[in-house]
């Protein structure tokens with residue numbers, strides 16, 4: 001068990017820099033999820049923590065130790081790979097025992113630990129099979145078992161569920177969450193999957209192009225994003241963004257007109273000083289459209305996606321901008337008609353279109 | 361139910377031309393392959409047949425079948441060629457060469473497959489040259505070098521010579537195969553506390569089993585049947601390989617067919633046995649060691 005801390009960590013491949021001075025603290029026992037678009041450096045950062053990639057600059061500590069230049073095995077970390085990376089020529093038991101055997105652990109101790117891990121992961125019946133004779137989910141469990149038996153301070157997962165089908169993903173997601181509770185270990189988890197990130201994380205780290213955009217609890221990132229990128233990245237379907245202009249200043253509140261919504265005037269609460277005529281970007285999540293909302297808008301319906309409980313309406317999709325997405329419950333208006341709906345201005349967020357930062 | 365059957369298209373009676381064409385094509389292909397096999401087996405058949413004929417039979421009808429299986433030729437050949445000794449020599453030399461080539465070849469190929477810089481590429485190129493060099497070019501230098509090193513007429517010398525000659529093949533085989541082993545496996549091993557040597561020994565080497573079986577087979581056939589190098593490097597009668605012993609029956613003045621043919625059969629027999637044994641291994645290895 002240990003906390004992990006990164007201080008101005010940089011990664012360069014030759015002349016190209018892919019991680020730009022990341023500062024991050026992860027508490028003991030925390031479940032931390034890295035998210036971000038493809039190529040933003042999630043795996044690279046994770047592999048730097050594992051010691052599989054050299055850290056070009058900066059320091060990294062796990063517990064009391066400065067591990068910046070430690071070998072992978074000395075760091076007290078275990079990693080679960082996306083491809084499982086099981087040794088094909090070894091049985092499940094041998095796969096899980098291998099690390100301990102190499103480290104010179106006592107045979108009876110190894111057996112005890114491996115049996116226990118096999119029990120936790122419901123692998124007891126497969127101990128003598130080769131990985132080839134296992135299903136994807138079972139292989140993933142073996143990979144996790146291999147990590148568990150080493151009793152690491154920090155578990156690292158690189159998109160561990162992305163090769164599984166949807167149903168198995170949910171199952172394994174729950175299982176990993178359970179494991180986290182049971183072991184109480186620090187876990188760092190890379191994923192593309194919004195749902196995984198939102199449901200599993202104590203803390204989400206949003207990365208873009210090798211930089212941290214925001215760190216926070218899932219709900220915090222969802223309700224209170226620091227910038228346009230995080231607002232647009234967290235949440236599915238994504239947040240709607242509208243160009244707007246400040247037309248009236250009030251006490252801790254401004255009036256914003258939104259041309260794309262038929263020049264409706266939306267009152268938004270802000271603390272900062274704005275000026276009249278200032279261009280702003282207004283963000284509103286699909287679920288914050290509401291038939292009972294104070295501000296009424298009319299939207300032509302281009303596409304209607306019905307998911308059962310909720311449905312999504314896509315509007316104005318023929319314009320150059322991204323379509324406006326509206327979440328509906330119960331209502332099933334026909335495609336081609338106009339949707340009369342209100343919006344809840346208390347949920348609207350303002351951003352500076354230039355710096356893309358949030359205006360609070 | 362009845363609606364369904366009615367809407368199905370009527371099955372046409374009469375010959376099914378698609379099936380007939382398919383069968384004909386497969387028949388022609390099989391006939392072609394079988395002909396090729398027969399052509400390849402013909403010399404072997406001839407050799408075995410000749411080994412059972414008496415000298416009169418050979419003189420009167422060189423291409424005919426023997427009247428009965430005459431074992432006298434084998435007795436004569438066995439007694440005059442030092443069979444057991446030379447077979448043991450061949451087996452010893454072949455196995456030693458395989459062990460040396462497989463071990464050094466795999467160990468050389470591992471870094472070559474994993475490093476991606478100019479030096480490793482140059483080394484691979486040089487290895488390819490080794491593959492392309494004709495045997496005759498190396499004969500004289502090898503003889504001179506081995507004479508100066510005092511390695512003539514020794515088992516060590518002949519094993520070293522063969523190993524050096526076959527190493528490029530092994531490195532080539534292994535580099536391609538190791539490059540296809542996912543890096544993830546090595547990284548997992550690193551996290552499992554392995555150093556480079558342990559990664560090679562515990563993770564890479566076992567995965568090379570199928571390719572090692574194939575490679576060993578190749579080397580076995582080449583080394584067993586080679587007689588240029590044993591002829592060049594060995595003179596002591598007790599150290600000769602079985603193929604040289606067979607070749608002794610091709611004299612300067614003439615050939616004694618009643619001894620040459622049984623000797624040739626005897627010379628290839630151990631190879632055939634090892635081949636069959638090996639083949640099972642290859643199949644087992646190919647299914648057990650496959651990555652993923």
Ligand SMILES: Nc1ncnc2c1ncn2[C@@H]1O[C@H](COP(=O)(O)OP(=O)(O)OP(=O)(O)O)[C@@H](O)[C@H]1O
Pocket residue numbers: 013016018036037038039040041042043044045192
């Ligand atoms: N060996 C390398 N040499 C040069 N650049 C590299 C190397 N490995 C990764 N990169 C670059 O580093 C960046 C980050 O890669 P990384 O694999 O960490 O992305 P990622 O966030 O994990 O993406 P994904 O979600 O697709 O897995 C990418 O732009 C990639 O091109």
Ligand SMILES: [Mg+2]
Pocket residue numbers: 042043044
């Ligand atoms: Mg990745």
